[in-house]
Amino acid sequence: MPHTYEYPRAALTVDCVVFGFDEAELKVLLIRRGLAPFKGKWALPGGFVRLEETVDEAARRELSEETGLKDVFLEQLYTFGAIDRDPRERVVSVAYYALVKLAEHPATGASDASDAQWFTVAELPALAFDHADILRTALERLRGKVRYEPIGFELLPQKFTLSELQHLYEAVLQANLDKRNFRKKILSMGLLLPLKEQARTGAHRPAQLFRFDAKKYSALKKRGFNFEL
Amino acid sequence: MPHTYEYPRAALTVDCVVFGFDEAELKVLLIRRGLAPFKGKWALPGGFVRLEETVDEAARRELSEETGLKDVFLEQLYTFGAIDRDPRERVVSVAYYALVKLAEHPATGASDASDAQWFTVAELPALAFDHADILRTALERLRGKVRYEPIGFELLPQKFTLSELQHLYEAVLQANLDKRNFRKKILSMGLLLPLKEQARTGAHRPAQLFRFDAKKYSALKKRGFNFEL
DNA sequence: TCAAAAGTGTTCTTGATACACCCATGC
DNA sequence: GCATGGGTGTATCAAGAACACTTTTGA
Numbered sequence A, B: 001m002p003h004t005y006e007y008p009r010a011a012l013t014v015d016c017v018v019f020g021f022d023e024a025e026l027k028v029l030l031i032r033r034g035l036a037p038f039k040g041k042w043a044l045p046g047g048f049v050r051l052e053e054t055v056d057e058a059a060r061r062e063l064s065e066e067t068g069l070k071d072v073f074l075e076q077l078y079t080f081g082a083i084d085r086d087p088r089e090r091v092v093s094v095a096y097y098a099l100v101k102l103a104e105h106p107a108t109g110a111s112d113a114s115d116a117q118w119f120t121v122a123e124l125p126a127l128a129f130d131h132a133d134i135l136r137t138a139l140e141r142l143r144g145k146v147r148y149e150p151i152g153f154e155l156l157p158q159k160f161t162l163s164e165l166q167h168l169y170e171a172v173l174q175a176n177l178d179k180r181n182f183r184k185k186i187l188s189m190g191l192l193l194p195l196k197e198q199a200r201t202g203a204h205r206p207a208q209l210f211r212f213d214a215k216k217y218s219a220l221k222k223r224g225f226n227f228e229l
Numbered sequence C: 001t002c003a004a005a006a007g008t009g010t011t012c013t014t015g016a017t018a019c020a021c022c023c024a025t026g027c
Numbered sequence D: 001g002c003a004t005g006g007g008t009g010t011a012t013c014a015a016g017a018a019c020a021c022t023t024t025t026g027a
Helices: A055-067 A131-145 A162-173 A179-188 A214-222 B055-067 B131-145 B162-173 B179-188 B214-222
Strands: A003-005 A011-022 A025-032 A046-048 A073-080 A091-099 A116-120 A192-199 A207-212 B003-005 B011-022 B025-032 B046-048 B073-080 B091-099 B116-120 B192-199 B207-212
Touching: A011 A055, A011 A073, A011 A131, A025 A055, A025 A162, A046 A055, A055 A073, A055 A091, A073 A131, A073 B073, A091 A131, A131 A162, A162 A179, A162 A207, B011 B055, B011 B073, B011 B131, B025 B055, B025 B162, B046 B055, B055 B073, B055 B091, B073 B131, B091 B131, B131 B162, B162 B179, B162 B207
Parallel strands: A011 A091, B011 B091
Antiparallel strands: A003 B003, A011 A025, A011 A046, A025 A116, A073 A091, A192 A207, B011 B025, B011 B046, B025 B116, B073 B091, B192 B207
């Protein structure tokens, strides 16, 4: 059933930059394209926006369909509207970025998409369309936002050690942080709940486990508190 | 000449939140709608994106056509993609915000649009569509961004006094700032060039005029400098 | 007993805040 | 000469940065 309009219309898509964190490395989830154009090339998960869903819903649906990921942190990033970004026709894409707890999700997702794979952000393959631009924009946003919003926790398991948290920040910000100062600062905010358990991993002293206290954060935020690292 | 597509498509528009600053007041430029829906209501300037222009270009074109404003600071804000934001049909809108030097532009713009008018942000009329949401988002963005990027200068004439600059920040941030501390901080960045002229307005001591040194800022930025107020 | 990561305080420096008076001008 | 906004310096306090050793565990 064809649809006709008085004026020509751009197609509208969503694309998702999915970040994960694993073993001190920041990673991105890419999908190998099975169809032209850019067949065989790696690309961001995404697809067309349907009329009966919001743009946000489209992003969640495509993420779920192409990578199996659900209930993840997802936020709109930027809209890419260059004329020739898709060689076939005019396509405007609303980009999102997602943060997933990599340890709690299967390595490549329960996906019906042919091929999904995590890549270290420092070792990315060539990407289809303008997806390299989108990814760079997402990285800049993540680097900026992680410093003044407690979104880093979205990349860690619910229970984590202070060292894991520090390594996450070091990976995202590409900087070395002082262990004592980092702990002092993050603990002084009172947003980390120490758990009774300890992590026992390897031939070392076991580390205290914490979880992020989201309720306390939203209560503090209302009173004007600002997370800042 | 009708255009036919296999799947139905949303229409794509741009909307612009235009900020100005005048006499210690932050203002927004609105347009009175001449057509249904929301006929007679105030709305943000904006319109449909054409296939032969980028989304950014569409924003600039609509701004020029509806308000007469050209060569202003313009930055993408957010894309609004709720299903029923336009009662006629599915319309997704990429919102922008603009900062204009109000003193250097005519009060209501050399506009072909019937009716354009500046409103104080504290005294806004009811707005068409979801434009109140868009405007609120733009205000939040402006409040956030003005603190860590030197965009406030886009709202002032090229030559300005320190008091004018301070009043601008006080209006945007809705806070009172200490005069001495403000001057110390802003001058210590070395981004304001004192001019030889002085402002002579009223029965007071004339104030030193400055201009923002954009070249110096971009040079410093490359070396890792961060503007922050 | 060794390797490997966990944990812990103090000093110094820097930047933020608070605060009050004289200056130049037009009327 | 007075009203109005322009312009200036210091003392205090809080937060950030730099820095090294002991503890606990498994192998």
